Amino acid sequence: xxxxEIGPGGEFLAELRAxxxxxxxxxxxxxLQTFAIDQGPVTDFQLPLAVVWAESVEQVQSVVxxxxxxxxxxxxxxAGTGVSGGAHATAGCVVLNLTRMNHILEINPADEIARVEPxxxxxxxxxxxxxxxxxxxxxxxxYKISTIGGNIATNAGGLRCAKYGVTRDAVLxxxxxxxxxxxxxxxxxxxxxxxxxxxxxLFVGSEGTLGIVVGATVRLKYLPTIVRTLAVFFPxxxxxxxxxxxxxxxxxxxxxxxxxxxxxLEELDFRNGSNLSQxxxxxxxxxxxxxxxxxxxxxxxxxxxxxxxxxxxxxxxEARRLVDLRRNNRGLDVDAENRVGEDVAVPRSxxxxxxxxxxxxxxxxxxxxxxxxxxxxxNLHPTFSVPTFEPAGIAALxxxxxESVAKALELGGTITGEHGIGQYKLRWLxxxxxxxVLELQRRIKELFxxxxxxxxxxxxxxxP
Amino acid sequence: xxxxEIGPGGEFLAELRAxxxxxxxxxxxxxLQTFAIDQGPVTDFQLPLAVVWAESVEQVQSVVxxxxxxxxxxxxxxAGTGVSGGAHATAGCVVLNLTRMNHILEINPADEIARVEPxxxxxxxxxxxxxxxxxxxxxxxxYKISTIGGNIATNAGGLRCAKYGVTRDAVLxxxxxxxxxxxxxxxxxxxxxxxxxxxxxLFVGSEGTLGIVVGATVRLKYLPTIVRTLAVFFPxxxxxxxxxxxxxxxxxxxxxxxxxxxxxLEELDFRNGSNLSQxxxxxxxxxxxxxxxxxxxxxxxxxxxxxxxxxxxxxxxEARRLVDLRRNNRGLDVDAENRVGEDVAVPRSxxxxxxxxxxxxxxxxxxxxxxxxxxxxxNLHPTFSVPTFEPAGIAALxxxxxESVAKALELGGTITGEHGIGQYKLRWLxxxxxxxVLELQRRIKELFxxxxxxxxxxxxxxxP
Numbered sequence: 061x062x063x064x065e066i067g068p069g070g071e072f073l074a075e076l077r078a079x080x081x082x083x084x085x086x087x088x089x090x091x092l093q094t095f096a097i098d099q100g101p102v103t104d105f106q107l108p109l110a111v112v113w114a115e116s117v118e119q120v121q122s123v124v125x126x127x128x129x130x131x132x133x134x135x136x137x138x139a140g141t142g143v144s145g146g147a148h149a150t151a152g153c154v155v156l157n158l159t160r161m162n163h164i165l166e167i168n169p170a171d172e173i174a175r176v177e178p179x180x181x182x183x184x185x186x187x188x189x190x191x192x193x194x195x196x197x198x199x200x201x202x203y204k205i206s207t208i209g210g211n212i213a214t215n216a217g218g219l220r221c222a223k224y225g226v227t228r229d230a231v232l233x234x235x236x237x238x239x240x241x242x243x244x245x246x247x248x249x250x251x252x253x254x255x256x257x258x259x260x261x262l263f264v265g266s267e268g269t270l271g272i273v274v275g276a277t278v279r280l281k282y283l284p285t286i287v288r289t290l291a292v293f294f295p296x297x298x299x300x301x302x303x304x305x306x307x308x309x310x311x312x313x314x315x316x317x318x319x320x321x322x323x324x325l326e327e328l329d330f331r332n333g334s335n336l337s338q339x340x341x342x343x344x345x346x347x348x349x350x351x352x353x354x355x356x357x358x359x360x361x362x363x364x365x366x367x368x369x370x371x372x373x374x375x376x377x378e379a380r381r382l383v384d385l386r387r388n389n390r391g392l393d394v395d396a397e398n399r400v401g402e403d404v405a406v407p408r409s410x411x412x413x414x415x416x417x418x419x420x421x422x423x424x425x426x427x428x429x430x431x432x433x434x435x436x437x438x439n440l441h442p443t444f445s446v447p448t449f450e451p452a453g454i455a456a457l458x459x460x461x462x463e464s465v466a467k468a469l470e471l472g473g474t475i476t477g478e479h480g481i482g483q484y485k486l487r488w489l490x491x492x493x494x495x496x497v498l499e500l501q502r503r504i505k506e507l508f509x510x511x512x513x514x515x516x517x518x519x520x521x522x523x524p
Numbered sequence: 525x526x527x528x529e530i531g532p533g534g535e536f537l538a539e540l541r542a543x544x545x546x547x548x549x550x551x552x553x554x555x556l557q558t559f560a561i562d563q564g565p566v567t568d569f570q571l572p573l574a575v576v577w578a579e580s581v582e583q584v585q586s587v588v589x590x591x592x593x594x595x596x597x598x599x600x601x602x603a604g605t606g607v608s609g610g611a612h613a614t615a616g617c618v619v620l621n622l623t624r625m626n627h628i629l630e631i632n633p634a635d636e637i638a639r640v641e642p643x644x645x646x647x648x649x650x651x652x653x654x655x656x657x658x659x660x661x662x663x664x665x666x667y668k669i670s671t672i673g674g675n676i677a678t679n680a681g682g683l684r685c686a687k688y689g690v691t692r693d694a695v696l697x698x699x700x701x702x703x704x705x706x707x708x709x710x711x712x713x714x715x716x717x718x719x720x721x722x723x724x725x726l727f728v729g730s731e732g733t734l735g736i737v738v739g740a741t742v743r744l745k746y747l748p749t750i751v752r753t754l755a756v757f758f759p760x761x762x763x764x765x766x767x768x769x770x771x772x773x774x775x776x777x778x779x780x781x782x783x784x785x786x787x788x789l790e791e792l793d794f795r796n797g798s799n800l801s802q803x804x805x806x807x808x809x810x811x812x813x814x815x816x817x818x819x820x821x822x823x824x825x826x827x828x829x830x831x832x833x834x835x836x837x838x839x840x841x842e843a844r845r846l847v848d849l850r851r852n853n854r855g856l857d858v859d860a861e862n863r864v865g866e867d868v869a870v871p872r873s874x875x876x877x878x879x880x881x882x883x884x885x886x887x888x889x890x891x892x893x894x895x896x897x898x899x900x901x902x903n904l905h906p907t908f909s910v911p912t913f914e915p916a917g918i919a920a921l922x923x924x925x926x927e928s929v930a931k932a933l934e935l936g937g938t939i940t941g942e943h944g945i946g947q948y949k950l951r952w953l954x955x956x957x958x959x960x961v962l963e964l965q966r967r968i969k970e971l972f973x974x975x976x977x978x979x980x981x982x983x984x985x986x987x988p
Binding site: 172193217246248255259265313356405438475476477479480493 | 723869957
């Protein structure tokens with residue numbers, strides 16, 4: 061590393077060490093490696109100058125003030141379970157780790173809200189509030205290890221979104237440290253509130269590029285006491301996708317509606333010793349909850365049998381096992397250059413057509429494909445892969461990815477339903493959003509962060 | 525009017541007349557009067573220079589370009605049913621009326637979305653989509669006459685918000701004419717999407733100060749086929765408010781949960797010849813919908829009887845009548861300086877306490893009070909009034925209003941649950957939001973509208 065790069069970082073670190081304990085600042089090589097990346101594909105690996113664990117709002121403010129005065133970039137992260145590289149280190153940055161700010165500050169069952177620090181684990185909050193008959197609805201597959209702060213930074217989705225909404229819908233108020241180290245509070249404790257511009261929504265999903273979320277008031281939902289689960293196997297993935305539309309047409313609202321194609325079922329079987337792929341070529345895993353669950357399940361069973369589905373009512377234990385299998389379908393694998401899980405969404409009427417087109421693309425480019433979808437909201441996670449990092453294979457993979465993204469856009473879709481742009485998807489954002497919309501966002505970024513020290517090079521592409 | 529004020533307006537109008545038909549530009553005194561105000565209290569009456577009816581996106585762009593080049597302010601409006609003065613004319617402005625842009629551009633039942641021009645009436649959209657078993661959930665009391673564009677500008681709420689969300693939750697994508705006349709599109713057609721910053725939410729509720737919404741893609745919800753309605757009368761308004769908490773604790777989610785105190789019931793009886801006030805001192809009007817309606821109704825009846833409520837199951841006709849009475853409780857009256865309907869929201873646990881405090885305030889200041897609340901989300905509409913415009917009475921009214929707002933804030937509430945800041949509530953916004961948050965919003969406003977021509981003096985207070 062060139063000396064002029066060490067200089068500012070060195071002064072910055074000296075300043076931090078004056079206000080933080082020894083165990084809060086690390087330049088250990090192992091730590092730098094560990095916290096250099098999240099679970100997104102890595103295309104430009106960079107080691108951070110240091111990793112800093114803040115433990116309070118005041119400490120975050122101190123870190124940001126020091127970073128601002130030395131013009132050091134900050135990449136803020138939680139558990140690092142993001143899959144778009146939003147928390148990848150950038151050149152000359154310091155990683156600001158908020159996982160130690162993990163206190164649930166308040167649970168108010170009557171107001172149906174909780175106040176949390178950003179490092180609180182999604183699953184831990186849910187465990188704590190379940191006793192009150194409440195839940196925090198956003199449930200990314202990583203919910204057992206991902207932080208609420210990370211959920212907010214990426215506007216995380218999950219399986220329950222179609223019925224219960226995404227993270228944005230669950231956030232009422234935020235405490236945010238701005239790029240100059242000042243602390244602001246947005247939003248309100250009440251369910252409704254329209255005072256001023258919606259700054260809260262602007263921060264949600266902004267991937268740490270506009271400010272650093274150091275506290276959140278979230279709205280909780282009722283934890284359903286009744287749950288009914290259907291596993292419906294179809295002879296083809298197209299029939300399963302048609303089933304999604306049939307449920308919509310019947311006007312029933314599952315809390316979970318997951319589609320898995322044959323390749324996805326085979327991989328699940330291989331990982332878990334299950335026999336799903338012997339039961340059909342595609343699976344709709346459907347859950348209804350609440351006092352209407354039984355009635356909705358009955359409607360769904362009739363509609364899906366009409367379409368050729370084999371309907372199996374699953375008992376609670378098997379239901380839990382199936383949903384867990386689905387949530388953990390990625391296993392311990394993280395995305396890499398030779399295996400990329402996409403995250404497009406299309407209007408639901410286009411699901412059948414899009415899934416057919418994906419299959420054709422995979423064949424044409426000679427890459428492997430499996431499709432899993434949060435089908436209830438049209439959000440698909442096709443995973444393209446090639447066996448090795450051999451350049452021709454990677455090129456074929458990228459061609460298939462590009463085509464799959466272009467096709468989703470052609471059908472009225474988006475390049476990212478819930479994973480975020482991060483660093484990896486920057487290349488596709490100009491295909492979805494016009495230059496004037498990108499420029500407006502760049503100007504908002506400059507307004508909030510004039511020196512460009514907050515997670516630079518993420519979320520929105522640089523000026524061309 | 526001074527000559528230098530006529531000058532720029534005159535040139536501006538000449539430019540408009542070159543591109544619009546005669547019936548699209550009016551300087552008729554009656555029109556200027558009619559479109560000078562919305563339904564909010566008037567504290568600074570101003571006549572606009574002209575009223576302009578745009579009929580297409582291109583015409584809006586022409587009007588904005590001309591306004592920008594002549595530095596003429598534009599106050600954009602729909603039906604003018606807002607109650608915070610957000611559409612009041614300001615000095616030297618031209619009113620841009622979008623009610624003729626009233627085409628439903630697309631209804632897509634499979635995707636559960638609609639695309640509309642801003643002047644489409646909320647009720648007209650709902651009528652058109654009911655045949656598909658769908659509804660546009662935001663239902664401000666004005667839904668029969670208010671426009672979707674106005675709903676979006678104010679982030680309108682209504683009766684069904686606690687279950688179905690507010691306007692922001694129903695908007696997927698916006699077409700917006702910016703202050704320089706350019707046209708941008710935000711958001712996506714899909715239910716989920718996290719590409720870039722959430723510009724859509726930033727425009728929703730911004731009261732025409734950041735851009736002019738000329739098109740919207742909205743998400744529709746399932747029109748319930750089963751509805752159950754309870755009218756539960758209580759001996760005191762405090763018991764009714766406690767009933768709201770009891771329903772929450774029982775974890776049932778009404779689609780409508782309206783609270784009316786004795787004064788509100790008496791006024792409804794006076795207006796409509798009903799006998800509600802003879803049945804109790806306070807009413808909870810409760811509706812459950814969907815396949816769980818019957819089960820939820822049963823739970824609610826048990827819980828509310830325990831609290832001393834007299835539970836009456838209403839047949840569909842009476843249910844419709846009661847809900848209509850509630851929606852139209854304002855009658856034809858609009859707010860005025862001697863009668864102001866407030867719009868605070870408090871955390872639900874504070875409802876009982878806040879309602880008690882309101883009663884004490886009214887007595888202490890010698891003003892009349894009635895309380896109606898969207899109690900399910902803690903959003904209260906206390907209406908304070910005095911019989912005349914006599915200055916001492918107006919002063920007492922304003923003192924009561926100020927105190928009611930301060931008390932709501934003290935209890936963790938907001939000064940506006942759904943009506944917006946507009947012009948009338950600017951004076952209270954600094955009590956809720958810190959100066960640095962206000963300043964951030966001013967800078968966003970300046971970024972979007974450097975000349976300050978879009979609805980100036982609304983939504984956020986000027987720099988002190």
